[in-house]
Amino acid sequence: MRRVLAAAAAFVLLSAGACSEGGDGAAAEAGAPTTVRLGFSAWPGWFPWQVAQEQGLFAKNGVTVDLTYFDSYTDSLTALSTGNLDANSQTLNDTLSSVSGGAQQTIVLVNDNSTGNDQIIARPGIDTVADLKGRTVAVEQGTVDHYLLLLALQKAGLSEAEVTVKPLLTDAAAAAFVAGQVDAVGAFAPFTTTALGLAGSKAIATSADFPGAIPDHLVFDAEFVKAHPKEVQAMVDTWFDTVAWINDNRDAAIAIMAKKGGVSDADYKTYDAGTTIFTHEQNLAAFTPGQTPANLDFQARSIAKFLVDAKLVDEAPPLDGLLDPTFVKAATP
Template sequence: MRTRLLAAVLSVVGLLAVTSCAGSPAVPAKVTLGFTAWPGWLPWQVAAEKGFFAVNGVDVELKYFDSYTDSITALATGAIDANSQTLNDTLMSVSGGARQTTVLVNDISTGNDQIIARDGITSVGDLKGKTVAVEKGTVDHYLLLLALNRAKLHEGDVQVVSTMTDSAAAAFAAGHVDAVGAWAPHTTTALTRPGSSPLTSSAEFPSSIPDTLVVREQLAKLRPDLVQRIVNTWFETLGWIAHNPDEATAIMARRAGVSPQTYRAYQPGTTFLTKQENQKAFSSMKLHQEAAQVATFMQQTKLTTRLAPVDGLFDASFVNAP
């Protein structure tokens, strides 16, 4: 899906931070919201197709990205107003100077991010000296580093092949690398390789990968009414999905490019947070503490060159609104 080097992303973000002093992108009446084929963000497709944004009085242009990295860069450079991205990827952007605000936790990854290996590799420790395809600087690169750290290995102990996630999954399925880091639905492609199986997944690192809605800081400050309506739309969409599971699954599976049967298999690996669970996560400082831990780990493992600031990164007002 995405094939940008971390240094390139950070250089773009850094340039934005410098130029933003002279002026920021205008606050729009229409909000452009980015998302990619992650099960925790596909309810946005349901919201668009069922007209829930309009019902809540907000004009949203839903922009689907084949490349997740492109969506992160688009938000960091002001090309879009809001994006669906993980906590660690948001920290990557703010470490480079982007001004962003997290307003909602869509879900926690509970198994849909996986490190998958070929037959004969049965543990993370067995990856030493092996080739691992992963999109560097993004969430499953982060998962790989978490897994290596727990196995008392370092990134230098494996041969990382950096490529877009869909390409990584295809390369692994074709037998070109020993292992791959990928998320659903790309895990389905990877697991077509005979004898392959997951070595570890996000299920083994509880709460480490929250998937969130992030907006430009200026949008949150100057048009909080628009952000609030989008957050309201999210929770209403989840309610509709709960009462119309078959129709909702068909919509999300079509956007993901898989069958409804395949899509249903992803459901245990994505745990959606209710409004009440969001309120608890924001008010208990749990998100802030998790972000501080992730930021430290990312600096230690050289995913970022400096510690990402977490103060002001979260705004609880939108999930706390009646």
Template sequence: MIRRLLAAALLVLCAACGGGQSAAPTGSGGKAVTLGFSAWPGWFPWQVAQEKGFFAKNGVTVELKYFDSYTDSLTALATGNIDANSQTLNDTLASVSGGARQTVVLVNDNSTGNDQIIAKPGITSVAQLKGKTVAAEQGTVDHYLLLLALRKAGLKPSDITFKPLPTDAAAAAFKAGQVDAVGVFAPFTTTALELPGATAIATSKDFPGAIPDHLVVSRSLAADRPEVVQGLVKTWFDTLTWIGANKAEARTIMAGRAGVSEQAYADYDAGTTIFSLADNLEAFSSGSLEKQAKEIGAFLIQSGLADTSPPLDGLLDARFVQGVSS
């Protein structure tokens, strides 16, 4: 039922997924860099950065590429079709396990409730998923959350019927009553919870620190054009400062990109904890990120999602957040 982590097959998928990507110049070979992001509250500030000109202010020319499919963004970075992407730590480890050379240069946020396992009426606990059908995007972050929740409840992956679907399709299938539960992240949680009586029976809030989200760049971009990476990281913190001073306008921009109402977007606030510069400096210097990476790698092996521990050498690069503060 559960095969290896998605990223182990990313290189095989290159031809299929690469066809949908743009042919913009990349960071290692031209002036512009292509930065990918997808539907997650902690990544929508990139839309603000683009609309308010913060990339140009920091001397970087960026093609900001929005992916309707999060999986496609992971594949695009792993196969070199983009230079940088916002993605979770566990999905980055998946790509590294599959042979991709990637580096984490920034912590965007920690998921503190916006990743959820949502069940139909009558199911009020993870233990009650035994024998039920649960949908999620295979090998990505909410599949990981589902496995964490099952283990905590004393269930094995084989105790459920897992239905692999892209996140948007999984939310729609659950709303239509085609599955008993679903693992989704905001804003797709809003779709799933439109099923009358549906409730979240487990969230990322139950697993503190398990789902950190990052700006991840190709190893070659960090090595060959560090000034570009520095500009991206500086842009992020400039954007957060602007958002803090212009909350209403920022929310309008981010809700528009998310395709939800401003009130719905406001409801996501508690479920995503944005990391400040001080938070970033602490995360990189304290060893907490490396500790999380080791724990996630071990869990992926124990759960049958990976064969070997992903190599951590070169995975974390603190110099860019340190460069902002210097």
């Protein structure tokens, strides 16, 4: 889940030709109406797409969408990188990893920032990040939660070498933690709920401690954006309509999203503060170039450095053309 997939992205250059022949999406005639193949997976900032589908908001904006839910977030990354999706809901980390492997992708919208729903959770007796020295932490290597762990260690004056990182997929990492196999775990909602099921466990660091470090996005195949700007605009417009509908119909929206996430309505409500869904104004601010964690270009440079330093990619991914604010600027929510 929410996993960097540089290896899969690397073979996009080999598969692109095969995927473009007779396919949909970016392969369709430029300017001709086309169905948008959109992927999403288990994260509170992406479940609103399910609301959009069930409430007919895609149709309201004149776009036909083939919405696919992925139990495995990794599979959604692969699908976009190999031409089996036109757009996907994914993190900035993962987008940069795919781009470093040769994928041509464009970020057109900020869905949300993680403001607490990514957590480092520790067993009883470990009260601070500094207490992790010499301990074992399960985390999905290369993910935003690995990134969060490194940020937290750095803030506490520790290096990654001073802890033992046990690489596991996020669901398996949470299960290993509850089973007592590791001392701490890096996880995101809804798997934080699993991890906190261990009696006495608690979060010792969260994404709320590092504002702006974990943004989530609507990411398109770059060629699709060039060929079908009307559909891209309709998708961005649908997002803002969906956010408005959720705000006006909170209980009904939570019921839809909780059902898709496989949790109770009560549990889903606990995720509210930990995922900040971005408004139109927040999107405009994020796409504005700057030198603070609130600016996407700043975060892209910071995460690119992390990917290189963690040896997850060989060299920093190119950032030219990665961020396209055109559609957010044109939206009129």
